[in-house]
Every structure is written in structure tokens, then in C-alpha cells.
Amino acid sequence: MIGNDIIDLSLAKTQSNWQRRGFLEKQFSVNEQQLILRSTNSFILVWRFWSMKEAAYKVFTQQNEMRFFAPKNFDCLLISEKKGMVFYKDRIFYTSSIVTQNYIFTLASYEKLTKAYSKFVMPKFINIMIKIKLEDVTKFSAKEIEQKKSKNGAPFYYYKDKVLTRSCSISHHGNYGVFSLLYA
């Protein structure tokens, strides 16, 4: 299982005000709040933590048919500039983040080393680009590959009755789009 998240940082700046009263307290643990406030770049750390939480949530809800909003319960641990871990109840998620001046991308997985394929694409082309990628890998025609969604919205790709993705995660925000795939 994999889950991803992308944040367009210029949009995040205008869409949310992380310094708003209560904003940090509602979503971040005391430890995360301290790290954010002590950081030389608090804004980036807010959104890196957020993307780790969101990506981990997407892994969890793919496996468990439920939806909820509990970012504070997803505890983040930073290992390196890229690597991190998220803890939720008895689950551990391993995360890998790319932080640039323009965006933050995080991929989360139950596995330490995931073989997921991720690709950045323009948001409006995500679905078609996934089908083209699956055509390359499976040799089924992209035109005959269909997206179906699970009850809580996780996408799966099918050729007729055959499922082609073991896990698929899609994220878009502002100018950025990305998909991550584990082949069936």
C-alpha cells in the first residue's frame, strides 16, 4: 500500500495561514509544534509534516474502508532531509519527501523500501497519464483501461475485470499533480 500527497507551496501560502490561532494546536502534536516553532523555516516544516500525515492517512484508508479527519493522531518523526516515519495507532508508515522551493511531495508506505513508481504531471492529465503508463507496463490498450474507485474514493485501474494496480495514489494541488503506482 502506498499513499502520496503534493503541496503547491505558493498556493498553500494564500490558502492557509499556519500562524492563525489554533491552527497548529488542532493538527500537530506538542512535539511537532515545538519543532515547527523552533525551525528556521517554520512554513516549510508545517507543510512537510502535513504532507506526511496526509500521505500516511491515504495508505491507512486504502486498507480500511473509513474516512476521518484526525491529523493530530498521525505522529511524525523526521529521520533525514528526505526520510521520515509516521505513527498512527499500532501502524508505522515510512515516508520519503521531496522538498523544493515550489512544492513538497511525500510518498508513504507500510514498507521501508517501496518499489512504487511516481510521476509528476499536470493535474488535468493525471488520469490519462496513468493509463498510458499502465499500457506501457501491461500492454493492454490505454483506451480499454478504466478507473474505478473504492467506497472511500481510492482509485484502482482495471482492464476488463483484471485489476492492474495493487495500490494507486493521486494527488493534486494548484499547479502540481502526481500519481504513484504499485503494479498488481
Next chain:
Amino acid sequence: MTRKELITSLKKIIKPYSQNQEAFKNLSEGTDFINDLKINSANLVDIILDVEDEFGIEIDNESMEKMLSVKSAINIIETKLAES
């Protein structure tokens, strides 16, 4: 406050975060914040903070978990108002 008045206040809060104006126009108790209104999940917390300010209530973590639709938001606000 009647349920109708409550929905009107809630609508005012939700409007700036709603990304799907068509769904917003047709807002009902069955409307889902993320699936229907396409609200960015990072903005859900803004809605929760706005609701707290507007109604003078505190939404604890347990209630916050369920704040994904108009219906659940209304139920939570009504419960909290009754408690206070």
C-alpha cells in the same frame, strides 16, 4: 437557533473554502466537504476554527474526526451548543 439558521451560518463559513461552486449552490445536509465541495483537506481545520469562533464552542479531537460533511458538522454544533 433553528437547524435552518444553523445551516445558513455554516454556509457562510464554508463558502470561501469551497472549490466547487455548483455543489455549494446545491448544498444540503448530505453534502460532503471533500468529495462534493472539493475543499482542500488542509482547509478543514480552518472551517473547524471558524465554527468554534462563530458559535463559541470548542470542537474536541473526537468530534473533529467526524467533521467531513454538512450533516456531521451540524450534529456536532448542536451537541456542543446543548452542552454549553
